[in-house]
Amino acid sequence: MPHTIAVIAREVWDTRDLTGQILDEAGGLRPGALQTRFDPEDLNALELALRIKDAHGARVVAVGLGAPRQVEVLRECLYRGADAAVTATGDLAAADTAAHARRLAGAVRSLGRVDLLLVGTAVPDDDNSLLARHLAAELGWPAVSWVDAIEELAVDRVVARRAVEMGYEYVETPLPAVLAVGVALLEDDPRAPRPAKAMLKLKMKKAEIPTVPATDEPAPLTLRVRREAVPPRAIETATVDPENEAALRAMLDAALKGA
Amino acid sequence: MANYYTDNKDLAFIVERVVDWPAILALKEDFGSPDCPWSGPDEAKATFVEMLRDPVGEIAANRIAPRAEEVDDIGCRFDAGRVIFPDALERNLKDLRDAQLMGMTIPRRYGGLQFPETVYTAAIEIISQADASLMNFFGLQGGIAETIAQFASEELKERYLPRMSTGEFTGAMALTEPDAGSDLAAVQTRAKDASGGEGIAARQDPTTGQWTISGTKRFITNGCGDVILVLARSEDPEKKGGGRGLSFFLVEKNPRVRVRRIEHKLGIHGSPTCELYFDECPAWLIGARGMGLARYTAWLMLAARLAIGAQALGIAQAALAEAEAYARQREQFGRPIREMPQVAAMLADMRMLAEAARAVLYATSEIVDLHQGAEVRGLKEETRRYGRLAEALTPIAKYYTTEAANRICYDSLQVHGGNGFMQEYPIERLYRDVRITNIYEGTSQIQINWAIPRLVRGDLDDLMGALAAREYADADLARLHQEVLRSYEVYKSVIAWLREKDNSFREMTGPQVIDIFVEIYAAFLLLRHAELWDHKRAVAARFIRRLGPRVAMNRDLVLNARLETLEA
Amino acid sequence: MPRVFVVAELNDGVLNDLSLQCIGAARAMAGADGTVVVLLPGTGAAAAAAPLNAPGVAEVLVADDDRLAAYTTEPYLAVVKAALAGRPAEAILLPATTIGNDLGAALAAALGAACVTDADGVGAEEGRPAAWRVGFDRKVRTVWVAAEGRPLVATLRDGAAEAPAGSGTAAVEALSLDGAVSQTPCRVVRRDVAKKTVNLRDAKVIVAAGAGVGGPEGLELIRRLATALGAELGGTRAVVDAGWMSADRQIGQTGATVRPDLYIACGISGAIQHRVGMLDSRTVIAINTDPNAPIFRSAHYRIVGDLKVVIPKLLKLLGA
């Protein structure tokens, strides 16, 4: 029987190239100041799942948390080739990764047999911990972090390539297991996960995305959050015309002084 | 992340605020039928927009564009009878297939998306901005598949369309021959008959009914593809000569059609241009005998001209973006060159021209959609009316967009100075790629010849009359509209004068006459757009400030034209 | 803050020097009346533990066991739990490495502790242990404060604290493991890990390459520039992952954090994960074809252009 792969899909703040104030007086995030996006590493996790599906056949189920804010990440999973999607109820604003993990694990359990649970490794700006580890603890499954490729996949075990500081380690683990996917697929050309499929997009436009009601107690909050603005570092940037030899020379002289 | 749909504000404006989707969809969809995926036009439009964003805009910016340099550098090769694509092109094709975009206009019944031509036009523009040569796979597919869908037998449709929808099959269109380029009525595709002499091109076996084709086709884009539409002589030239003796055939790739060579060319290196040799190659007749040129090629051309126009515009958009970025960053005399008055004017003119050309292209595309919709519905009167408009407007739009795109690339390279001449800068490739657009699918001269008699006959008078009769509540726009109307009077007087002239005089002055027409048409459209988006007020104003003098100049050139050769 | 526990890290027998920064942070957190306990798990820990005996460290524990040769979560977690069993702590600090982030999160999940990974600093707030991280494009500092009754697990990024100088008086003791090293479901079947040979942290000038170099030939140009400047060569994760450069040259969140006098970024887009590793460089020159590349926001000199064109010009000016 082909594997069932669950993939966590998070909608996270797009914190690239932020301009202007993003905190209000009280230290809250100013609504409207930020946009969201599909967590890029969760997108890598989805890509990994879909590649397994392409190569070996698998059922891929995307699991999300809470109602969509700006981007319907679960629908985007369906557009790219996930077979189904479910939403866990939960409060995204309560920024405790452990609490998120409990809700998501409940949704994963509701899917019946799941062989692999994939999730991005990165800890988004708003999260405090590595979601994969907390999921593994909730489910009682083994987990491997920083996975960026699958070496071998059998009925009951997987060998994952884990990126570490100075290279790679190949880790074998029995299934079911949680794999935290890192900066996966970086060697691909180009380094971008697959886009939507047009026909699927038509078909899945109105697909039902069931909500899994929470059945167990919410995890107690382990921490409180406070945010404060960081004054911008003032860097004065001088543009140097590469065609202008004198300017290049002046730049080198100034930069190398004291170096 | 970059996205070639959402980043192109003008295109998004046209698609989301200008195109009359309800009108197109009223003819092209049956809302409420089980086959129709949408409950109404709003939902359909939302899907089109979404689809242009992802996958089209996404794939173009993030997967195809980064490979363009490699595709261009390596190009297609010919080895032992086989055409070999650069890896990067194979990856592009796989991405397009995976994104399920190859059957954009093919009916849903055959696995396609059945999107209107106008969505396809936008998609072609977006893909071409990333890599113009890839458009010859992506953008050729539609016209070929639509021709099959519209005119071929059910058996052929079922055999080829589903596989074209998935992209398993790509198409080619084989019209040109060594002696038949602009003059397609000269097509021969000669075959050797039993005696070894030259005979009639396409032959039908009297017992099986199977046709075979023999002869040579030249300059065939993607001639190594799987489904080739061939224009060939099927009738005895003694009885039915010229265009009336030509029929349209479908050939599936097989050992009896060989690629003999591929061309080494200035641009679009990622698109193989093949010489094809048919050796008693089995072929299937499409539609009725003798209608190959007059009906099917003509029909195919409507969509194909839009596609090339969109390709040109995509290249122009890329060139414009390169120029704007370069001029911001390059400094001379202590400041960015974009602040130099002449450079600033060039940049403004490039943008203005791109937006004017886009206005004309998408207005034309809308008409082609209405025409197709009416035809599929079997609405005789509408088909005739829209058909007349489409046949006059598509050559004009193709001419205008491709010439504008050439102009824009020329200026963009100029803005780059010496760097623009270097291979390190994308404009060098864009400048080479754009050059084909006003040549293939009919040169600019041929488009003009096609359009002129239709203007003289007044085929577009109603359309222009309606635009002229519009009223603008806004004082600035009303004043600009008055200025356009003055030029419109000039146009009418030129056409009246031309009615007295013979054909060769009309063709000779064609370029000026078409320029007069299309610039007035673009001005009318830009004024309408200015009602919807403030940015367009400045564009329309700049365009119309120059309209009067240009129209006057072109009129004077027409009035003083003389046919002569100055060869010493 | 009385009791702070540090889980130090051993990489192939070599002590990860971020462990010492963790001790520095732990001492500050513990204050005069607190205690700092350090644990070093891993094969060969006993031989490598000496530097952990820093001033103010009350106890250094080593868990030297063959079963801890390659890192997998469960046995390490079991060892840390065993060590904590008799030594409850209010805060547990680890280096923010691939191991530390994994182990820290697993530990927090097991203890029901508050967890902050990749922290830029730790301290206390209203008497509770707290850790913070600068995020949202370096615009916001988020401070997480452990809830009442819950310990804090924090992993610390390079630069979060100073490593202490001098040595202390604690004895290095072996932790009795007995049953603690549990059987592990995971197994490292193969390793492909290089020895660290360069130390970018001490370099005065760094020339760094990004994916924009396009390949090994492009990289050669960067290497020549580095040679001409007497600089170290660094790179982005993209370049390392492509196999063009060894991993010890990677700069950024999962690589080294560097603070040279001059940093020349060639063909680097400037993803935040890279920029956090070089933001404190005194002077930054960036070369990129994309005028909007985020790297330019951290650059003192902005050169919009093709590195294949620009670098030969620089080489010429340098007389190389």
Ligand SMILES: Cc1cc2nc3c(=O)[nH]c(=O)nc-3n(C[C@H](O)[C@H](O)[C@H](O)COP(=O)(O)OP(=O)(O)OC[C@H]3O[C@@H](n4cnc5c(N)ncnc54)[C@H](O)[C@@H]3O)c2cc1C
């Ligand atoms: C890269 C490439 C790809 C192509 N792909 C295809 C393809 O896929 N399928 C296909 O069938 N063909 C294809 N063609 C052929 C293309 O359509 C023809 O080249 C084009 O129509 C012009 O024909 P020609 O080259 O024979 O030029 P000619 O017809 O010889 O024209 C030469 C010049 O004379 C001018 N001219 C000719 N007649 C007139 C006239 N009556 N009035 C005024 N000026 C005139 C032309 O405008 C041109 O300037 C391709 C060509 C190229 C270069």
Ligand SMILES: Cc1cc2nc3c(=O)[nH]c(=O)nc-3n(C[C@H](O)[C@H](O)[C@H](O)COP(=O)(O)OP(=O)(O)OC[C@H]3O[C@@H](n4cnc5c(N)ncnc54)[C@H](O)[C@@H]3O)c2cc1C
């Ligand atoms: C959890 C996590 C940890 C990470 N850790 C790290 C880390 O430690 N270090 C790190 O570096 N990254 C890290 N990354 C990856 C990071 O997000 C980026 O993907 C990576 O830094 C991009 O590398 P790049 O700038 O080389 O490549 P790209 O983003 O592809 O940028 C290439 C740049 O080169 C420019 N360019 C192209 N051609 C030329 C030319 N001819 N001349 C000049 N410029 C040109 C392009 O405009 C572009 O800006 C991490 C990511 C995650 C999620």
